[in-house]
Amino acid sequence: MDLQFTGRTALVTGGSRGIGRAVVEALAAEGATVAFCARTADGVRAAEEEMRAAGHDVHGTAVDIADGDALGGWVRSCAETHGGIDAVVANVSALAIPSTEENWAATFQTDMLGTVRLVEAALPSLEASDAGAIVTISSVSGREIDFAAGPYGTFKGAIVHYTQGLAHQLAGRVRANTVSPGNVYFAGGVWESIEANDPDLYAHALGLNPTGRMARPEEIARAVTFLASPAATFISGTNLVVDGALTRGVQL
Template sequence: MDLRLKGKKAVVTGASRGIGRAIAELLAEEGADVAICARNEAQVQAAVAELKRHGGAAWGRSVDIADGAALKGFVQQAGETLGGIDVLVSNASALTVASRDEDWQALLDIDVMGAKRSFEAAKPFLESAAQANGDAAFVIISSVSAAEASGASAYGAMKAALIHLAKGLARENAAKKIRANVVSPGTVFFEGGVWGNAKAQNPQFFEAMLKRNPTGRMATPEEVAAAAVFLASPRSGFTTGVNLLVDGAISARVNF
């Protein structure tokens, strides 16, 4: 299926590894020009070099997502460098599951405010793209933890806030042909990630989590990326305000 992304301009935050990297790679494979950011400059530049191998333009730089001015500056520079923004993906996360005050603050600053601020900075570009082409897209990566609460969790609460934010943005911007959607992964395995580290450091816990999923396995970053890129594409032109679970049925709730 042609996702109609060839020549589109896409920005992905938190894209040097894991899910964000897989999203950037798939966008580039589909013919989009891609700008990325993450905290580690060396990892960003290594990712940019790989993205360029797909034949399109690629650019990136190190950004502290919690620094609102720096994040907005990155998005502005990305739009100017690429010549516009058709797709914005907010993937960056503090990735802490503790519940100290500093964990709440980190998740607010990076996950929630990072999504809000990146959209604000990209909005003029998205509006121009939507006016010219009839479609622009904002995709937020949340988590199935938004709907699963075994205890008080800063991570789950802030991931739930992202779903609410996306729905509001979807309704506010529908007439402008800017769509806003969420992808909520379940457990995702890659080396160096949360579950890759769990497998190495606590194999019994890792095996217990595997057994919780009816599929008997965890997702790959590429499987989550496929859902995100489809929602970002003009093929999903009438889909906005949704929260798409990519969890292998680990959650029992009915999603409607």
């Protein structure tokens, strides 16, 4: 299937590692020019060099998503440099799970406001595109109550609600969808850390999935790439759960 990304520009936040990096690579492999950001300059530079060496047209910038002015400036700069924006993927998370006031504030600033500010800054360009698309990254923790039911799960649920609202408000102009991954394992990621530091929690989480494993970042990225693509013309307002049948609730 031709996803029709050739000649188009996509933006990805948190694109230097994990799911975000896999999304950048998947979009670029489909022919898109991809601008991505992450907080750590060294990580951005290393990821950019590796992906360019693989032949991808990618452009990395160090941006703190919690800094609204910096995020908006990056989006506007990308639109000017690349002649517009056709798709944005809001991927960054503070990954703040324990229920402390500090974590509630961090998750609101990064997960929630980071998503809202990305969309607001990109919206003029997305509306000018003939295939404008928004994809937000939530989590199965936003769909059911699990060990991350505090700030992380609450705001992941709010992101789904926000995206559904965008789909309705922007219908016929810009599509908006969510991808909700289950547990995703990658080197340097949260589940690798949990495996090393809390093996009981890791074993419990692994045992909940009937596939007997966690997802790989590229498996999430394929879902994101399709929903962001012009090939998904009539898909808007959906929450695509990619969890290997981990969750048991019926999504009506």
